Amino acid sequence: MKNLFGLTLQELELELADLPKFRAKQIAAWLYQRGARSFDAMTDLSKNLRADLNERYEISTPQVIAQLDSDDGLTTKFLLQFADGAAVETVLMRHDYGNSVCISTQVGCQMGCKFCASTLNGLDRNLTAGEMLSEIIFVNDFLRAENKKVDTLVVMGTGEPLTNFDHLLKMLKLLHESYTLGLSYRKVTVSTCGIVPAIYRLIDEKIPVTLSISLHAPDNKLRSELMPINAAFELDEVLGAGNDYAQATGRRVTYEYILIGGVNDTEEHARQLAKILAGQLCNVNLIPINPVDERNFSRPSHNAVQKFFHFLDTHNINVTVRKEFGAGIDAACGQLRNRKIFK
Numbered sequence: 001m002k003n004l005f006g007l008t009l010q011e012l013e014l015e016l017a018d019l020p021k022f023r024a025k026q027i028a029a030w031l032y033q034r035g036a037r038s039f040d041a042m043t044d045l046s047k048n049l050r051a052d053l054n055e056r057y058e059i060s061t062p063q064v065i066a067q068l069d070s071d072d073g074l075t076t077k078f079l080l081q082f083a084d085g086a087a088v089e090t091v092l093m094r095h096d097y098g099n100s101v102c103i104s105t106q107v108g109c110q111m112g113c114k115f116c117a118s119t120l121n122g123l124d125r126n127l128t129a130g131e132m133l134s135e136i137i138f139v140n141d142f143l144r145a146e147n148k149k150v151d152t153l154v155v156m157g158t159g160e161p162l163t164n165f166d167h168l169l170k171m172l173k174l175l176h177e178s179y180t181l182g183l184s185y186r187k188v189t190v191s192t193c194g195i196v197p198a199i200y201r202l203i204d205e206k207i208p209v210t211l212s213i214s215l216h217a218p219d220n221k222l223r224s225e226l227m228p229i230n231a232a233f234e235l236d237e238v239l240g241a242g243n244d245y246a247q248a249t250g251r252r253v254t255y256e257y258i259l260i261g262g263v264n265d266t267e268e269h270a271r272q273l274a275k276i277l278a279g280q281l282c283n284v285n286l287i288p289i290n291p292v293d294e295r296n297f298s299r300p301s302h303n304a305v306q307k308f309f310h311f312l313d314t315h316n317i318n319v320t321v322r323k324e325f326g327a328g329i330d331a332a333c334g335q336l337r338n339r340k341i342f343k
């Protein structure tokens with residue numbers, strides 16, 4: 001049976017062409033704003049229409065198979081399972097400026113970054129636009145019970161969003177619609193390991209989301225060791241695309257830089273980083289690594305983080321250190337899924 005969840009209003013209208021148009025609007029509101037997970041719950045549709053819809057369609061949304069709350073109550077991580085059994089992590093972070101949801105874009109990941117838990121078992125499949133949207137709507141429904149809603153989106157969970165471009169774009173456009181969350185593109189951050197042609201596509205599409213680029217090393221040799229994608233798109237190209245994105249959108253690009261003890265956290269690395277970013281409209285976000293059991297990397301010392309930060313800060317680079325969210329609840333991308341699914 002055809003799943004109606006994930007369709008745009010226009011697609012719903014086409015699908016339900018035998019009904020008056022306002023029915024599609026009602027159904028969209030039930031799906032995306034009013035938390036209905038069955039046609040029977042759509043109480044302003046006649047019984048006959050509900051029965052008819054039940055025969056022709058389904059509403060397929062994921063089930064929660066695990067939920068972990070951090071001790072401070074600020075972070076909740078969900079493991080959501082789709083009808084085919086595939087499961088992904090979705091994280092709710094309660095910031096003082098609002099509720100942020102971090103979604104996965106793929107089941108697993110094929111990028112192979114050496115420090116990351118999401119890629120340990122490779123890529124199973126892309127998520128569809130409807131599946132990504134369902135992660136966000138799930139959290140929005142969850143928050144409704146607290147009279148709250150999703151305020152910002154970070155596309156930073158498992159998967160490389162820019163290798164699932166068409167579905168990503170459809171999801172972002174859907175989320176922007178007034179019959180879903182009406183979320184402004186400025187409230188969305190998309191994180192990429194640096195798929196250069198897709199960054200230019202994003203510029204062409206004029207979807208002015210905040211772009212976050214995972215850099216993690218200031219030279220090609222080290223970056224290639226940590227991130228195999230660097231063989232396809234080297235630092236120069238990635239930084240060029242980041243610069244072009246900032247120029248085209250007028251928005252600062254964030255460069256993510258994981259600090260790994262003894263690997264990329266010395267003053268010399270900071271110096272090189274400041275050099276290659278000089279003059280760019282950007283921020284650097286330093287992330288002390290979340291060590292992953294299967295990987296042989298350790299946290300940087302507190303002192304190393306401070307020094308790295310200070311160096312950039314005093315060399316004209318906008319820099320922040322990521323606030324730690326959800327430590328103790330398998331916070332690194334993919335850790336909860338790996339524990340539940342693969343062990």
Ligand code: SAH
Binds near residue numbers: 111157256287291292
């Ligand atoms: N594929 C995209 C988005 C998913 S990863 C990307 O590469 O940006 C989201 C961020 O988490 C990236 O910056 C990634 O490098 C980082 N990350 C992955 N494993 C991590 C770990 N063990 N500790 C801290 N950050 C990690």
